[in-house]
Amino acid sequence: MNSLIIIREKHYSWLRGLGSADHPAMVTICNKPILEYMVDFIVLVGGKKIRLVFEEPDGSVEAYFGNGERWGVEIEYGNAQADDTIARVVEKNSSFGEQAPLIVIDGLLFIHYDKNARYEINPEGPGTGFLYNTKSGSISYSTADAAEQSTLVKFSPNLQVSTPGKIVNLFRITMQVLREEQHRYVIPGYGADKGVILGRNVEIGKGVKIHGPVVVGSNVRLLGSAVIGPNVVIGSNVIVDDGAEVRESLVMADTYIGRRLYISAKMVAGSKVVSVSNNASIEVSDEFLLSPLKRSLPINIVRYLFNVCGAFLLALLQLIPFCIFFTLGWLKGDLRFNKSRFLLSSDGQTKIFRTPSGFRTGAIDRIIRSLSLDRFALLNEVFLGKLQLVGNRLIPDTAEGREFVKDFSGYSPGIFNYTEADRLDPGAAESEIAERFYSANRGFLTESKSLMKALINNLLHNTQTLN
Amino acid sequence: MKIRIEEMNGIRTLALAGRFDASATGGFKDTFKGLLQEGSANYVVDLQKVDYIDSGGLGSLVSALRQTRSVDGDIRISGLSGKVRSVFELTRLHRIFEIFDDELQAVKSYRTN
Numbered sequence: 184m185n186s187l188i189i190i191r192e193k194h195y196s197w198l199r200g201l202g203s204a205d206h207p208a209m210v211t212i213c214n215k216p217i218l219e220y221m222v223d224f225i226v227l228v229g230g231k232k233i234r235l236v237f238e239e240p241d242g243s244v245e246a247y248f249g250n251g252e253r254w255g256v257e258i259e260y261g262n263a264q265a266d267d268t269i270a271r272v273v274e275k276n277s278s279f280g281e282q283a284p285l286i287v288i289d290g291l292l293f294i295h296y297d298k299n300a301r302y303e304i305n306p307e308g309p310g311t312g313f314l315y316n317t318k319s320g321s322i323s324y325s326t327a328d329a330a331e332q333s334t335l336v337k338f339s340p341n342l343q344v345s346t347p348g349k350i351v352n353l354f355r356i357t358m359q360v361l362r363e364e365q366h367r368y369v370i371p372g373y374g375a376d377k378g379v380i381l382g383r384n385v386e387i388g389k390g391v392k393i394h395g396p397v398v399v400g401s402n403v404r405l406l407g408s409a410v411i412g413p414n415v416v417i418g419s420n421v422i423v424d425d426g427a428e429v430r431e432s433l434v435m436a437d438t439y440i441g442r443r444l445y446i447s448a449k450m451v452a453g454s455k456v457v458s459v460s461n462n463a464s465i466e467v468s469d470e471f472l473l474s475p476l477k478r479s480l481p482i483n484i485v486r487y488l489f490n491v492c493g494a495f496l497l498a499l500l501q502l503i504p505f506c507i508f509f510t511l512g513w514l515k516g517d518l519r520f521n522k523s524r525f526l527l528s529s530d531g532q533t534k535i536f537r538t539p540s541g542f543r544t545g546a547i548d549r550i551i552r553s554l555s556l557d558r559f560a561l562l563n564e565v566f567l568g569k570l571q572l573v574g575n576r577l578i579p580d581t582a583e584g585r586e587f588v589k590d591f592s593g594y595s596p597g598i599f600n601y602t603e604a605d606r607l608d609p610g611a612a613e614s615e616i617a618e619r620f621y622s623a624n625r626g627f628l629t630e631s632k633s634l635m636k637a638l639i640n641n642l643l644h645n646t647q648t649l650n
Numbered sequence: 651m652k653i654r655i656e657e658m659n660g661i662r663t664l665a666l667a668g669r670f671d672a673s674a675t676g677g678f679k680d681t682f683k684g685l686l687q688e689g690s691a692n693y694v695v696d697l698q699k700v701d702y703i704d705s706g707g708l709g710s711l712v713s714a715l716r717q718t719r720s721v722d723g724d725i726r727i728s729g730l731s732g733k734v735r736s737v738f739e740l741t742r743l744h745r746i747f748e749i750f751d752d753e754l755q756a757v758k759s760y761r762t763n
Contacts, residue, residue: 238745240739240744260735261749261751262735262738262739262744262749264744264745264748265745274750274755274758274759274762275748275749275750275751275755275759276751277750277751277752277754277755278751278752278755279751590742601705605705605706607709612709612712612716613705613708613709613712613713615741615742616705616708616709616712616741616743617705617709619740619741619742620704620705620708620737620740620741621705622740623736623737623740
């Protein structure tokens, strides 16, 4: 049996950024991604091949599930568009979807299965029928002759299905799993005590009290005399400081809970606290109380060296011409600098840069642009690690700019950019493609080539400006 | 890069094979221009045998799509394999092109519309 799981991200965009999940389907229930419960369920009912279909794919899902070997199933990936019907998705995934029998899960659903039960699917006749069908999602089953519509399909034993449509629903599902259904699923970690599941590398202080049911993720520090539980899920990479008390709550991954803080009936993600009783949310600005914990990223030494060495070399080559031509430009009164704020990353970091502007068309201006001397003033930003030597186009900090970089996870601006290296029109679709393509395929050779191309293009054509 | 052109149910299919990079875009653009001049508006581009695509290749597909949409036509893509599919996703082209598993299904989809 094959299965298509269709995730329509736009309905779950609110889940993005909840904890450390990059993708809504990777948001966890008891420290296990919702999508993994769906995959487990398909495996349980005899699925051999699963295709995960996304509107907004993201590397984190593929990196986690890979080819499905870990689950004993073959996992593939496909795409759909926002307005595709189920039939259209099946049509697009024909080599996969036309093989019967087929289960299609449309939406991010939490299926309350039991790993110890043996499920049977009983269609009343040939064709396609729904096992579950609501506005927020459906589970359909097709038999060999899908042209006829069967009236009823049932699972035996019956299944309960929940939808994490709101934060309060996600909380409710988690609490149900934690209190009543732990035994029905494989939850990551080991059972330390009755109802207590601990992940890897959990540090528990001498005076810490844990009252089950509690699920704790990996790389967690429970310090001093913290009190955890009952009914608490703590994600991975969390610190609960001395004297803090957490009960009836979810603490999402990468969070710091400050000393003596009292968290009850809340969902905490970074510095955001949501009260599950009334869905009210507050952002705590004091980093000693609550704050997101950043995971340290491995430094790409080769890239860093390339940037610094390249910038240093360029600075040496440009220093004398820069002094000569900028002095001449300044004496002629042609040269002006503009202060503008630019975006530095997809998470909205910005910085003000002084960029040369107001050149009149004349010999000096042409020479300045041909020799890329207009970039000289920004080279120190490479040493400071704010800009790359070669990277994405600098985008001004405007509403439009923010919208553009929001879903551009690898956005990393440079003094020289990929658009000018390929001589593309900065506003054209081709430019966006090139920017995304090179961002995803960064490497020493690619960047060296792009730098050379940008320098040569500027020398020969001097048409591109910095941003 | 090799381009095989066929016609199925009145839809032109272009099956590409090899590397679709900057060096191949000229050939693709010329071929496509010729087809457009013949008056065809709907196409299927099969990338099953394309083992590498770069921003130049993607750019020429987008430019071809723009031309066909200006005459109320469309280009549908079929046969995306691992790496090529990832590049389509990274550059968000799966939102612009309709993508099908195989050529035949992509051709059929013009009828079901």
